[in-house]
Amino acid sequence: MKKETREIYHPTMTSSARFILLAFLLLATVVPSKPQGFSEDLDPKRHGPGQEKLSHLHFYLHDTLAGRDPTAMRVAKAPLLQLVHNVVRRGKYNGSTLSVLWRNAPLEDLRELPILGGSGLFQFAQGYAHARTHYLDIVTGDAIVKYDVYVLHY
Numbered sequence: 001m002k003k004e005t006r007e008i009y010h011p012t013m014t015s016s017a018r019f020i021l022l023a024f025l026l027l028a029t030v031v032p033s034k035p036q037g038f039s040e041d042l043d044p045k046r047h048g049p050g051q052e053k054l055s056h057l058h059f060y061l062h063d064t065l066a067g068r069d070p071t072a073m074r075v076a077k078a079p080l081l082q083l084v085h086n087v088v089r090r091g092k093y094n095g096s097t098l099s100v101l102w103r104n105a106p107l108e109d110l111r112e113l114p115i116l117g118g119s120g121l122f123q124f125a126q127g128y129a130h131a132r133t134h135y136l137d138i139v140t141g142d143a144i145v146k147y148d149v150y151v152l153h154y
């Protein structure tokens with residue numbers, strides 16, 4: 001992925017440069033200019049995302065909350081739908097996030113969860129995750145869930 005780094009310099013201005021700048025600023029306030037919008041159009045070739053990629057991530061999550069508040073609580077009390085931000089801590093995606101619309105249905109064999117976005121290497125992300133309950137302890141609510149994530153990003 002190509003990254004553009006910009007450096008901004010603040011050279012010390014000579015007094016004549018300062019005068020010209022001041023004159024320019026004054027002029028700019030007096031002379032009516034084109035209305036300045038809140039947004040601007042960017043050239044997608046220069047600023048836009050690069051080549052779209054499809055990544056497949058798969059991993060197991062041991063779904064227990066540490067301490068006295070086990071997942072059983074969470075499964076029972078969690079809202080039906082929840083936006084979950086997952087921070088990746090491995091490999092080249094370390095620090096990138098994926099936002100998933102999570103559905104509380106641990107007894108379903110296969111859940112499909114939409115990916116709503118992301119950050120870092122997952123900017124502009126969209127896709128879906130297949131969550132399969134690999135192991136579920138109905139007493140404690142502990143679960144091991146296998147995730148297969150298919151994500152389009154740039």
Ligand SMILES: *[C@@H]1O[C@H](CO)[C@@H](O)[C@H](O)[C@H]1NC(C)=O
Pocket residue numbers: 089090091094095
């Ligand atoms: C992930 O990034 C964090 C913070 O930059 C760093 O402390 C950690 O060691 C990294 N982990 C891996 C597995 O690269």
